[in-house]
Amino acid sequence: MFPPHRTKRPWQGKVEELPQDNRPEYDPKCYLCPTNDRADGDVNPNYKESFAFKNDFSALLEDTSSATLNDNDLLVAKAERGICKVISFSPKHNLTLPELSIEEITKVVDLWQKEYNELSAIDWIKYIQIFENKGEIMGCSNPHPHGQIWAQSDLPVEIVKESNQQKKYYAIRKHSLLQSYLNLELQKGERIVYENKDFVVACSFLGGLAV
Ligand SMILES: [Zn+2]
Structure with a gap:
């Protein structure tokens, strides 16, 4: 929210x-x-x-x-x-x-x-x-x-939560959550700060709205 x-x-x-x-x-x-x-x-x-x-x-x-x-x-x-x-x-x-x-x-x-x-x-x-x-x-x-x-x-609690959510996403969609998220950000191109052949730096979705 x-x-x-x-x-x-x-x-x-x-x-x-x-x-x-x-x-x-x-x-x-x-x-x-x-x-x-x-x-x-x-x-x-x-x-x-x-x-x-x-x-x-x-x-x-x-x-x-x-x-x-x-x-x-x-x-x-x-x-x-x-x-x-x-x-x-x-x-x-x-x-x-x-x-x-x-x-x-x-x-x-x-x-x-x-x-x-x-x-x-x-x-x-x-x-x-x-x-x-x-x-x-x-x-x-x-x-x-x-x-x-x-x-x-x-494992710290936040890492356990993130892992569980990623597992859940994968079970439903058969795609990695992070890969899907990266693809979406690259496709939108709205929050990309920097990219090269190895790395992409992007503002988070809420971070982008808050700016
Ligand atoms: Zn010193």
């Missing part, structure tokens, strides 16, 4: 300050810069490209017990095991991902692949998400260019 009058409301959204332009190339207080101390007592190597390590403040832990709770099928909970990693995209504190060279970005993608392959080889890992939180409002207060990886023992 998308109420059209919503675009007329006065709220203009939170405007986040851009990181200061005078960030130094190296910040001695940054836990992601090369050679600096980290919270768990480790010291970053003097890395020259992208660099991955286990998050010192991991939201998910490997040694969490496998406790479950089920009270009358109403109060249901299950402990979740996981591995959280941080990937510094560059040793330079004052850059962002799009400011890196193609060669440097390729190294970041290579590291994503390496980490994904290593984590997926662990038998209890069932789901891996590679992402970047950017800006303080997203809970990211360090301007050093970096992203995260969460690998965990169960």
